[in-house]
Amino acid sequence: MNKPQSKSVLLEIRGLKIDGYSDETWVPIIKGVDLTLRRGEVLGLIGESGAGKSTIGAAAMGYARDGTRISEGSIEFDGMELTTATSAEKRALRGSRIAYVAQSAAASFNPAHKLIDQHTEAPLHYRIKKRMEAQEDAMELYERLRLPSPREIGFRYPHQVSGGQLQRAMTAMAMSCRPDLIIFDEPTTALDVTTQIEVLAAVRDIVDQFNTAAIYITHDLAVVAQMADAIKVLLKGEEVEHAPTEKMLDAPEEEYTKSLWAVRSFKRPQKSRPEDDSKPVISVQGVDAAYTGGAKVLDDVSFDIYPGMTVAVVGESGSGKSTAARVITGLLPPMKGEVLCRGAALPPRYQDRTREQLRQAQMIYQMADTALNPKSRISDIIGRPAQFYSGLKGPMLKQRVDELLDLIELDPANFYNRFPPELSGGQKQRIGIARALAAEPEFIICDEVTSALDQLVAEGILKLLDRLQRELGLAYMFITHDLATVRSIADEVVVMQNGRVVEQGAKEEMFTPPHHPYTDLLLSSVPEMDPNWLTTLLEERGVDNIGEAARV
């Protein structure tokens, strides 16, 4: 992977500053970044949300998105200064010499044209190839990227092709003019882990084969470790550290980088089910469910959650894990089967449940932005359940809210009167937790609570949840697709696929072979920090089998 450093420089960015327009003024979002990229080299740009990775990626093409402007610095691509180039000159580079692969292929392909017509647009526009040649070439690229039926797939429309395949088709499209540089802007973020592998493998192969230079933008360290020769870490528009991949992983220098690397280290001992004959807080028994007029989403799902324990429900999108939560809360009445709370059956519809029953099960949501009413004060958000269930008023209520804020480690004096939009993502998630606690429940459903957060913040939330569980004896149903989270806090694991429970049991058992084939696929697909992980995995699975292995 490591190529000699003596190759000629392709892209050179010096002192780049970019402003973004917000609140009627221009504020700097990139504050002086340098970057050097040689031919055939792959540079990983990583950082948390708001670090400016994507903006730099666009700037490398001389492109400033609406609402941003390049205010200072130079961007030199193969001897041409892009900051002063005319728009026609810059346009002539795009698609032919610099290509772009976007995060969401489904949204970035034009729904009105066939894939192959979009593929051949740039080569035809630049008169590099004739139509027939360009189409032949597209089919060849599709084949190299291991797309199924490469000679026909191009003649489909984007909505007729699956997400992982579209992402590969987009990589093929970027290759259509054999550019010198490709910008990959989080190309696998929207995909499931098992689909991610095929795209990663395809991207790496094609970049290697054509010796194309690339900038790979992502927030996932393990992914970038597979792809890049060198890594640049960004924080709030500034460079933190830049080093070759191996060195960066083994011996990061800066504190911030080290903390990023250390995130995945949080782990707590596994608890086991209570010895006495206490009943599970929540017991899901033989539940079938479907949305109105749709196919079955849950098929004979059963699992138990005992007091004080964390049960992680794992699966990819569409596996039915969130639907299971909707059945438990009563938002979606099951077609068959029932949900028991402490051995007593709950009414299927939440409208028919008593306040006491509703109080028992609380929820914490994935998107803290949509989970809190932006027009309510924090004191009202947390105070309302306490008032509603326990009838607290006046000073008693205020005291309870203060207690809850203390519990989630936020200073009451500082947050009591504020509104959610003024808070950071992590703080909002904490308020969401406090709202759930205010009902004094025994059981909390955590729906992907950490997946929208940056890693450091997510770790804080996990630690908080763990502490609360110990102090208050809560039971958690932890819905997630992230196996690292499962490793760190689960006691038991339920693996779901296509609406069925594939496997369940104590965590330690689940993480030691032998596994159910699907569990195995899931586990092995989670990228690891080892730069050789992908290579090894592909060898194990057999190269030709990656795409299809994911479909088992």
Add this chain to the structure above:
Amino acid sequence: MRDILGLVAKRLGLGLVTLLVVSVLIFFAVELLPGDIAQAVLGQMATEETLARLREELGLGRPAIVRYFDWLAGAVTGDFGTSLIDGEPVTAKITDRFVSTLFLAAYAAVIAVPFAITLGIIVALLRNSIFDRVANVVTLTSISSPEFFLGYILILYLAVKWSMFPAIASISSGMTLLELLERTFLPALTLVLVVTAHMMRMTRAAIINLLASPYIEMARLKGAPPWKVIVKHALPNAWAPIINVVALNLAYLVTGVVLVEVVFVYPGIGQLLVDAVAKRDFPIVQACCLIFAATFILLNLAADVGAILTNPRLRHPK
């Protein structure tokens, strides 16, 4: 393809049902009349005798539901009954005037539609420039003005002060097309001004909405020049909203035409309706309302069918 046909058929069926419901509404609204039609026509001073005779004549003795189906059956075959005022058949009164109204609306549409869509696309391309802002102010002003305001301004300048066009759009059957076009130029222009502004704004909004899509950014990053981004990447996806804009505005023309006909004393169906309302000649009011509503529903239907037919996702199902 079967999906599309299914959707279109479903939409057509829905349109038909709506039309039926509207016909019920139009017919039974008159039944809500305090007293009854005979009373309303003859007024408080009428004697019992004359009232009874008129009731007999109108068949008011029969239940409303029966009269509704009679009326509907008549309407479908082009017979809307007779006028309460002069006893002439309604259909004869309406036919010529309806044709005149359609002529005026079509005249306006033929000028306004291509003009507005082209301007809308240009303004979308030049968005946020000073021309865009000027266009925004001008179109807003135009859609905010009542039709009669624009109409009288045009009369004042183009007819009275500069004597370029006739102020009163009187037409007769013997005129050549050119004469007709000249006589009806001012009412058509009034409609064009109002409708163009509406259509331009909506076209601009539809296109700008699309320009925010990731696939447009992708097209730009593939090196497509601005005109190609619009023509090749935005436009094929913009047909549905644009067709919608056009249909909506043609439907708007149907309403606007009433006021404009009054301003320019144009012998269309709108004038007839206004007169009939003033004289409480219900068969004519009902017939006109049904015709206007049917046109309106038909245009909305056309928009929806157009949107279905141009949707690539529906045209090429999985």
Add this chain to the structure above:
Amino acid sequence: MSMFVIGYYAALIAASCIAAYFQNRQAFMLLFSLTLVSFVLGIVGGVPALQGVTIFAGILALAAGTSYAFREFLIQVSRPAIAKELRTAPLTAAFGMFVIFTYAIAGIFAPWIAPFGQSEVIASAFEPPNEDMLLGADQLGRDMFSRIVYGARNSVGLALLATILAFVIGALAGLYSAVKGGWLDQLSGRVADVIMSVPSLIFALLMLSIFGTYLWVIVVVVAIIYSPRVFRLTRAVAGNVVVMDYVEAAKLRGEGDWHLIRKEILPNSTAPLIAEFGLEFCFVFLLIAGLSFLGLGIQPPTADWGSMVRENATLISFGDITPLIPAAAIALLTVAVNFVVDWMLFRSSGLKEQ
């Protein structure tokens, strides 16, 4: 060539040059294209056309100045949070607010502002303006200016009443449909579809022909005609809010519908609803003006702008602008409201769309 024409072109060209020198590309393009257009205009229309342009530019500058000053005034007297919003208002929006403010004053204080009563006959028919009568007399010899002032009270008041009624009906139905869903939602959606499938003016004419042209009939009929628009918008906005997790959380807590509407949904739907209120007012106002113009709205002798246009329409053939004055009063208010709404919509949609 008169001094005026020389001065006219000199001013335009100088302004163009200044704009070019300060690299204000847009101002330059505008000024210089105006110069070029003026050449054509000057040749075709002669000096009067150029004078027209000058007067128009003068009026525009005056309006811009007033708007600027009015915006500053509003910023000074408002609370900081509102002042911050106001600072983003373009001049057009400030102009709109100024006009609305003026109309409100005229409407509220009509009896004190108007020199004569609205049905007081004080002169002979169509008497030209003199120092007693700012705008002359109408077809019965009543003071035009007084009637315009009273019209601000009658026409606008009636439209406002109808708008509020339409809004209450539409918004309540929309909010309840969004929260309840199910058959109630379906039913109100279908009813709205049917009402909207009849052109509004036609619907109004039908109803007025049946129930007669009483004020309450106009208000109720117009409210019914336009409430489906409010319903659809509210339903859509509230529909977007209802799917938010915080509403789900409140539902699962066991909160009642009214709490959901009042505390969770309404506070998060106000911005588009306020803008819609403005738009709705424009529609209602124009519809009622149209009805009045057709003689089916507010009945004489009450002063009403739509009817005033109709009553004085014959004057137009003599080149008299009197009937245009009430029509302009209608247009000006609608433009003003639209300017403000345009700004509000721009604010609430964020800068993304642009």
